Amino acid sequence: MELPKAFYEKYQKLLQEEAEDFFAALTKGRVSKGYRLNPSKPDSFAMLTKYGPTKRRAAPYATNAFLGNVGGKTLLHQAGYVYSQEPSAMIVAATAAIKPGEKVLDLCAAPGGKSTQLAAQLNGEGLLVANEIFPKRAKVLSENIERWGSTNVIVTNHAPNELVTTFSGFFDCVVVDAPCSGEGMFRKDPIAMDQWQADTSLKCATRQKEILTAAVKMLRNGGTLVYSTCTFSPEENEEIISWLVKKYPFTIETIPQKNVAYGRPEWGDGNPDLVKTIRLWPHLNQGEGHFVAKLTFHGENPIVNKKKKDGKTKISKKTSTLLNDFKQKFPLPQNSTLQMFGDYVWAVPQAAPDLTGIKVLRNGVELGVLKKGRMEPSFNLAMTATQQTISAFPILKISYTDWLHYVAGETFTKEGNAGWVLLCVDEVPIGFGKQVQGIVKNFYPKGLRFKGEPLAK
Numbered sequence: 332m333e334l335p336k337a338f339y340e341k342y343q344k345l346l347q348e349e350a351e352d353f354f355a356a357l358t359k360g361r362v363s364k365g366y367r368l369n370p371s372k373p374d375s376f377a378m379l380t381k382y383g384p385t386k387r388r389a390a391p392y393a394t395n396a397f398l399g400n401v402g403g404k405t406l407l408h409q410a411g412y413v414y415s416q417e418p419s420a421m422i423v424a425a426t427a428a429i430k431p432g433e434k435v436l437d438l439c440a441a442p443g444g445k446s447t448q449l450a451a452q453l454n455g456e457g458l459l460v461a462n463e464i465f466p467k468r469a470k471v472l473s474e475n476i477e478r479w480g481s482t483n484v485i486v487t488n489h490a491p492n493e494l495v496t497t498f499s500g501f502f503d504c505v506v507v508d509a510p511c512s513g514e515g516m517f518r519k520d521p522i523a524m525d526q527w528q529a530d531t532s533l534k535c536a537t538r539q540k541e542i543l544t545a546a547v548k549m550l551r552n553g554g555t556l557v558y559s560t561c562t563f564s565p566e567e568n569e570e571i572i573s574w575l576v577k578k579y580p581f582t583i584e585t586i587p588q589k590n591v592a593y594g595r596p597e598w599g600d601g602n603p604d605l606v607k608t609i610r611l612w613p614h615l616n617q618g619e620g621h622f623v624a625k626l627t628f629h630g631e632n633p634i635v636n637k638k639k640k641d642g643k644t645k646i647s648k649k650t651s652t653l654l655n656d657f658k659q660k661f662p663l664p665q666n667s668t669l670q671m672f673g674d675y676v677w678a679v680p681q682a683a684p685d686l687t688g689i690k691v692l693r694n695g696v697e698l699g700v701l702k703k704g705r706m707e708p709s710f711n712l713a714m715t716a717t718q719q720t721i722s723a724f725p726i727l728k729i730s731y732t733d734w735l736h737y738v739a740g741e742t743f744t745k746e747g748n749a750g751w752v753l754l755c756v757d758e759v760p761i762g763f764g765k766q767v768q769g770i771v772k773n774f775y776p777k778g779l780r781f782k783g784e785p786l787a788k
């Protein structure tokens with residue numbers, strides 16, 4: 332791998348005697364892989380031991396996080412037990428360190444690495460709005476949130492400034508994991524290197540300032556802003572934070588992490604607090620390159636107090652009876668309100684404001700769909716089963732081989748009581764099926780189907 336000449340010269344100048352180690356790590360070092368375990372899934376650690384990588388080594392910057400690889404077509408990934416994430420990227424949500432009950436915005440959220448980690452911290456209380464500007468990426472984000480099984484997440488698809496009217500002064504924490512020049516990913520993603528040009532960082536910095544301008548307006552007084560990039564360039568890191576604290580009332584906070592490198596005040600405007608920001612370098616730290624800053628906001632934004640509107644479709648008496656019956660069969664998410672959108676029934680997070688005019692891809696949990704006067708449970712509801720709620724579902728245990736048929740969309744035979752069942756491989760809920768005369772009918776969403784790979788440990 333050959334680094335662009337202008338890149339080489341730039342970092343030679345900035346890093347001086349450290350530069351050779353940096354270039355060597357970037358061009359010859361091994362790419363680190365990692366994954367996070369979803370602690371709310373039933374028997375998560377035992378299932379990881381059984382179906383995940385044989386050796387488990389803790390990843391450095393986050394809890395429930397490990398070094399190693401879990402593929403996308405595995406049982407654990409498909410059931411939302413793990414999320415593959417490069418180890419240094421885990422430092423971002425760990426820095427946010429949010430508490431259950433808080434209102435959080437992940438402004439540049441796809442494909443969902445930080446969002447799933449933030450959702451785990453909220454543990455079902457409060458609200459996470461996960462936003463992505465590009466529709467296709469927002470769809471992937473929505474699928475990852477669905478698998479993760481969080482009940483209090485809304486996925487939106489907007490440019491940051493389009494969210495401001497709805498969410499002005501609303502959030503306790505805003506995470507801006509900004510689009511950047513991606514220098515920290517060069518050894519993982521050579522395309523990022525091919526696209527790199529001497530002026531890439533400045534172009535990115537302009538966009539980062541636009542995104543932050545919107546982000547600031549959505550914070551409450553005393554709220555937290557976490558800003559991160561996966562690039563080394565001072566223009567997108569220390570210079571951005573220098574600009575931010577000059578323009579807005581922020582203080583830079585210390586981030587409690589060990590074995591990390593720090594921001595360089597001299598690469599910004601000399602503000603000594605820039606040393607509180609964190610830089611992860613491939614030659615000094617574990618994982619790929621990253622930058623993260625944590626700031627507290629001391630300003631006032633107007634708070635919009637719009638009255639919440641009802642769901643799109645009125646719930647008729649007949650549907651209400653069906654829903655009551657449904658509630659008897661399946662445990663539904665807490666802290667949410669049932670709403671209908673067309674024929675779909677959703678458990679919408681109560682902590683959400685009025686979302687009129689907002690493009691919402693996921694508004695809490697899709698519980699089920701009304702079809703031919705019956706209620707069919709949705710895959711999303713299956714993914715919400717936790718250690719606490721699983722025993723309240725009607726369960727049918729299936730084998731790992733059955734799962735291979737299930738994800739391919741095939742039916743399979745299995746004795747059991749007729750009706751809807753939550754299919755589980757061991758303790759791992761994988762979706763709903765319908766038992767009819769010894770045959771399990773397949774309700775795995777068509778868009779998610781694939782040929783499963785036999786387990787290779």
Ligand SMILES: C[S@@+](CC[C@H](N)C(=O)[O-])C[C@H]1O[C@@H](n2cnc3c(N)ncnc32)[C@H](O)[C@@H]1O
Pocket residue numbers: 438439440441442443444445446463464465468490491508509510511538542
């Ligand atoms: C670093 S990635 C986010 C990764 C994500 N936080 C995660 O952990 O999976 C940056 C995201 O910003 C989005 N983006 C690109 N241009 C943007 C813009 N002008 N405003 C907001 N987001 C943008 C990209 O599509 C991308 O999904």
